[in-house]
Amino acid sequence: MPTKVFVDGLNLALPYGTGIASYAHSLLKSTQEIGYKTGVIYGRNVGNSDNPALREILFFCEESSPPRIKKIFSTINKIVSQYKKNKLIPYKIPNNNFIDKKNLRYLTDNLDYIYNYPNIFNFSKTYYKSSSKFLNIEIEDKPEIMHWTHLIPIRSVGSINFYTIHDLVPFTHPYADRSDKVMNWQIIRQIIENGDHILTVSEASRQDILRLFKAPENQVTNLYQAVGFEDALKNRPEHLVERDLNGLFGLEYGHYFLFYGSIEPKKNVKRLIEAYMAADCPGYPLVIVSGRSWSAEQDHALIEQLKDRDLPGKKKIIQLDYMPRSQLVSLIKGARALVFPSIAEGFGLPVAEAMSLGTPVISSTHPAIQEIAGEAALLVDPYDVDALAEAISAIAEDDNLVKTLRQRGPLQAEQFSMENYKNRLKDFYQEFGFSI
Structure with missing residues (x-):
């Protein structure tokens, strides 16, 4: 039996x-x-x-x-x-x-x-x-x-x-x-x-x-x-991902930053937005995929104030609701980087998921995330808005850094296959x- x-x-x-x-x-x-x-x-x-x-x-x-x-x-x-x-x-x-x-x-x-x-x-x-x-x-x-x-x-x-x-x-x-x-x-x-x-x-x-x-x-x-994705999603060709991004969301492949997860105090979304606004990344929208959570009124108010507007420095904040897994995978694969500056996690699943798909990651120095990301991500003090802004600028400007992180990510994430x-x-x- x-x-x-x-x-x-x-x-x-x-x-x-x-x-x-x-x-x-x-x-x-x-x-x-x-x-x-x-x-x-x-x-x-x-x-x-x-x-x-x-x-x-x-x-x-x-x-x-x-x-x-x-x-x-x-x-x-x-x-x-x-x-x-x-x-x-x-x-x-x-x-x-x-x-x-x-x-x-x-x-x-x-x-x-x-x-x-x-x-x-x-x-x-x-x-x-x-x-x-x-x-x-x-x-x-x-x-x-x-x-x-x-x-x-x-x-x-x-x-x-x-x-x-x-x-x-x-x-x-x-x-x-x-x-x-x-x-x-x-x-x-x-x-x-x-x-x-x-x-x-x-x-x-x-x-x-x-x-x-x-x-x-x-x-x-x-x-x-x-961390596991269906082979059909993980290996989806770039041209099909690009078609999804353009047709569904009006986004350009490799030309936006992404955050996904609930908006709650530990996710640190307000500092993320402040850092994005301070960063040197013209023409790169910040895409936030989330559902409404609890006790994050300031975060939600800031998003409502700024989203879908043409912001200084050719920037834009786009908020999307939770979506089918296939669409989320396309968003992850097509991002310039995932930005996930959480102040506390047990594991940090979005970090490992993005790395497994070859997407560069900017995240925090919280011990669990350091453990999961290893040397395959840019990690900064989640309370330091300036350091987070500098990391976003570096990813926007440095193609070699992006290439390096794209190579390191899947190797690090293999531990969690x-x-x-x-x-x-x-x-x-x-x-x-x-x-x-």
């Missing part, structure tokens, strides 16, 4: 994904390629049915938000039920092979099993606040290995439970994160005391966990994060007695 490896679907359910969603997708793809069976537990707020065909149909419906009063009573009932039974049982979503799922691949890729329990992740935090206990769940197709890719206070009964802590930004930069610091601190303490193992995505994050939480050295493993990640994961599983 093949070993089953399950992953939580907290971020996998997001259509445009996040860095953690990319992490979870890579985890599923790698475990399936190693030879394990894979599954996901979702928390989609959709209906259920005893009829297997209807249950699958309802799962793929658009999520709904119940009225507040109904939600409160539902939560109370679930808490009471959890106290009585000491477990919740997610329901299995069958595959009846009659739903067209081509637009829903983000929910189904690399999966052998799908389970769902509405709002289970929010409920687990409510339950934790009321009880200081992790929510126990029992899965019909019990996985030997259960990966929790976020700080989720849930435990799969009868499984080895691995918890990924991507970074300690909520504690090292508390002003740049709006999470519940007290609850997260307590969850991490319980993971250290009762979880089977902790995974993380950089040696910098691992050292933070060991230092701040005094975790045992052998209880925290850094497997890094995988899907194949290397899969080998690290395989070795890690073997330490716990699992092998193919």
